[in-house]
Amino acid sequence: MRSASRIFLGGVVLPLTEPGARAEALAVSEGRILAIGSAEEVLRLRTPNTEIVDLTGRALLPGFIDAHMHLVSHGLREIGYYLDLSEAGSREEALERVREGVRDRGPGEWVLGRGWDESRWPEKRYITRGDLDGIAPENPVALVRVDGHILVANTQALERIPLEAAPEEFDAPTGLLRERAAWAFLAQLRPSSQEVEEAIVAAQKRAHALGITAVHDVVHAEHIRAYLRLYKQGKLTLRVRLNVPVEHLDALVELGLGTGFGDDRLQLGAVKIFADGSIGARNAALSEPYADEPSSQGKLNYPQEELDRLVKKAHEAGFQLMIHAIGDRAIDAALTALERAGVTPEDRARIEHFELPTEQHLERAARLGVVASMQPNFVQWSGPGSMYEKRLGPxxxxxxxxxxxxxxxGIPLAFGSDGMPFGPLYGIRCVEKAPHGPQRLTIEEALRAYTWGGAYAGFQERELGTLEPGKRADLVVLSEDPTEPPQRIQSLEVHGLSVEGRQVHP
Ligand SMILES: [Zn+2]
Known part of the structure; x- marks a missing residue:
């Protein structure tokens, strides 16, 4: 019989295998869960070398899996490459952060920011080129909105970066760039490889402090290089799934790579395709016009035939699909492309966000075995007087x-934060008291979507996502049992974290 290297007891163990499941103790051996059960049973595996961890009344759960994240972009904020504008409560506050950024840098130096969200401000209007010219006449400034689908640039910035954008993607008077125009603009301002590496290390530290043991990241080529360098140096303590933009599909197919390449620490995930934009930027594709802009129904990023072709190509090459689709018209296009490609439930095709599905879409998604990769924190923009209500009507x-x-x-549900903000407990708090009934889940359901859901979406549910003998010992200790009573979720804290049985936080 194997002996335990560590035994956790003295609190509650939530394996999240089925509703209400509870245990008293858990034993770890060689990075895997050896046993789970009553303290008496588990203590039989104790040897003189076993470390006993007293939970002191706290709760032990499977580590969280953030199934949709942009880790590098978060890390770049942590290291100060981007100004963090996510906490700004008004336009004036956001501009004040920019003023500080300008002061900290020399004249002519770039000032980049991320995370502004006008829907949370009293006057609810975007930052404009004019606002930025007023406070930074000599520095190029570019600020990305919280959803990553809109960017505002000042005159200095627009003069330095040559733009070839379709009129609907660039509005010169306001300096607003959308979608591909925004991404092409940012692509010319890439951080150095050193900065990307530092960003990953900083974001990984933050992830562990938030209770996260794995992320499904959406990466660019230079991110993969940085991940590999850290992995080789033994510095990657987070499990990372690399989901790659469709722009690289041809190269991946040529190399014969497919989903699952790599190991359980760093693994190639899905091919990511954007079917539409976001509600905040009014470019999510809707079947009916926006309530606050009746001339617009948003926009599909690809004609249906092109989406069909890309999905079929990725599918036939052995790639899982990850299609960003927010509006009902985009969800329809994504489902149609998946159906035409002959995707089956074994393929676990993912639709990211899946925010406005109709009854019929839900049926089709269930039939196709689509994984709904959703963000519980997005309900922060729903409800009376909210941004979604304004854009879409009640x-x-x-x-x-x-x-x-x-x-x-019966659609598999995987939760992720999309970095808005980063962290599972925030999202779980959101859905527990969501404004509308269909958005609400119990704490336990939400926890499961943030653990088992991500494991399933990454084909890793045999190794991760619940606490069961034989699985990897990816564990998080929370200050209290999060399900009893449910209000307790509001004050929960992360007290410790292990990946593969090894403590990585604190
Ligand atoms: Zn995203």
Missing amino acids: ERDRRMDPHRWVLER
Whole structure:
């Protein structure tokens, strides 16, 4: 019989295998879970070398898996490459951060920021080129909105970066760039490889402090290089799934690579395709016009035939699909492309965000075995007086982010934060008290979507996602049992974290 290297007891163990499941103790051996059960049973595996960890009444859970994250971009904020504008409560506050950024840098130096969200400000309007010219006449400034689909640049910035953008993607008077125009602009301002590496290390530290043991990242080529360098140096303590933009599909197919390449620490994930934009930027593709802009129904990023072709190509080459689709028209296009490609439930095709599915979309998604990769924190923009309600009207707002309907249809649900903000507990708090019924989940359901859901979405549910003998010992200690009573979720804290049985936080 194997002996335990560590035994956790003295608190509650939530394996998240089925509703209400509880245990008293858990034993770890060689990076895997050796046993889980009553303290008496588990203590039989104790030897003189076993470390006993007293949970002192705290709760032990499977480590969280953030199934949709942009880790490098978060890390670049942590290291100061981007100004963090996510906490700004008004336009004036955001501009004040920019003023500080300008002061900290020399004249002519770039000032980059991320995370502004005008929907949370009293006057609810975007930052404009004019605002930025007023406070930074001599520095190029570019600020990315919280959703990553809009960027505002000042005159200095626009003069330095040559732009070839379609008129609907660039509005010169306001300095607003959308979608591909915004990404092409940012692509010319790439951080150095050293900065990317530092960003990953900083973001990884933050991830562990938030209870996260694995992320499904959406990466650029230079991110993969940095991950590999850290991995080889033994500095990658987080499990990372590398989801790659469709722009690289041809190269990947040529090399014969496919989903699952790598190991359980660093692994190639899905091919990511953007079917539409975001509600905040009014470029999520809707079947009916925006309530606050009746001339617009948003925009599909690809004609259907092109989306079909890309999905089919990735699917036939052995890639899992990851399609960003927020509006009902984009969800329809994504489902159609998956159906035409002959995707089956074994393929676990993912639709990211899946915010406004109709009844019929839910049925089709269930039939295809689509994984709904959703963000519980997005309900922060729903409800009376909210940004979603303003953009969509109350009827559609009530149908946004229907996590409950997804679970009821038996659609696998994986939760991620998309970095808005980073961290599972914030999102779980959001869905526990969401404004609309279909958005609400129990704490335990939400925890499961943030653990088992991500493991399933990454084909790793045999190794990760619940606490069961034989699985990897990816463990998080929370200050208290998060499910009893449910209000407790509001004050929960992360007290410790192990990946593969090895403590990496604190
Ligand atoms: Zn995203």
